[in-house]
Amino acid sequence: MSFMIVPSAVATWALVQPGPPEPGLPPQPADASPRELRVLGGRTDHSIVTPKRASPQELPTWRIPNVPPSAEAYYAPDNYHIIAQTQDPDAVRPPLRSSGALTWIFSHDGKTRWRVNDRGQDACSYFFPDGKRVLFTSTRDNTNLPIGSWSDQNNYPQGIDGGNRKRLTNNAHYDAEVSDSPDGMKIMFSRQVDGAMDLYMMNSDGTGETKLTDTLDWQEGRAVLSADSKTITTRAWRRATYGTKRPSPMTIFTINVETGEHTQRTHDDWMNRAPYPAPDGRHYVLVRPLVNNPSNWVGDLEGGEPVRPTFNDSFDGFRSISPDGTKMLFARSEGRGFMSGLYTYVTDISSLNIGPKLKP
Secondary structure (H helix, E strand, C coil): CEEEEEECCCCCCCCCCCCCCCCCCCCCCCCCCCHHHCCCCCCCCCCCCCCECCCCCCCCEEECCCCCCEEEEEECCCCCEEEEEEEECCCCCCCCCCCEEEEEEEECCCCCEEECCCCCCEEEEEECCCCCEEEEEECCCCCCCCCCCCCCEEEEEEECCCCCCEECCCCCCEEEEEEECCCCCEEEEEEEECCEEEEEEEECCCCCCEECCCCCCEEEEEEEECCCCCEEEEEEEECCCCCCCCCCCEEEEEEECCCCCEEECCCCCCECEEEEECCCCCEEEEEEEECCEEEEEEEECCCCCCECCCCCCCCEEEEEECCCCCEEEEEEECCCCCCCCEEEEEEECHHHCCCCCCCC
16 A cells, blocks of 8 residues: 545535546535535534434434545644544445545535545545645555455545645555645655565655664554654554454553654553653653553653543544644544444544643
């Protein structure tokens, strides 16, 4: 799979008639926003979405309306628009399923939405901090791969409207779990070679690729840089103990970008997966299973037990935090099977006070 970069844009949601795509831009479904509305910016329309609590303990939460099932969503710099892998009938899809996943951008009140990529099968995606470009992982150049095979998956940057696409990685390995630094200078991703998973970094233009980890036992993945672009938050599992316990234990680490020093942050046998740093530089959100029910939690790098912001009887996961630290995105399962029928939800976490800290 590969990464790609693409440019971006925000407006109100509207229906348009399908027609020929503009040169260099992906064709859009009939209910996508017109091009003049595919821009960033805007405010939440609370006549459309109303935060509610699924239980007395849960923080105010709403499901994003007017978009297909989606997961692994991340905020744009405007704290209003979102990029996510979204179920799309034009994607390469498994047998007996009506759709696979492609990369979409939509507002968290569902008023605007459009497609960034129109072919292959997509995985993770991310906004650049300038709000003009996005990154996504896709098999768009290798649509003949067997369904479920993520080898030769690569990374692409492009504009938020789907134009000016550029392939950044080109190999037969798993290249995915992509993100970029808040200062816009670096791109992080995971690569799996001969079964070994490690973290890599490159310049935002695709040059200067560097391997950051090279550990035979620990298998790192899904790394995200802190708000100051100096610290990596990641999770890792051990080959030596994999399969000896279910669910498999995962440990959260931070890595100093300059020195490469690893600091272990969790010291238990939980599956601590998918950590995402908060803008305050101290907290992070993660997914931790309770029996067979993965749930969202907020951890503290200075120690202490995590806090649980969402409560649900089915899967809650694929979490991230808005740049202003007031909202958490996550996917909630609404289907009968495990992780089936995933839709993107928003939780108001402003009461946790984990947004950017004012400089003295």
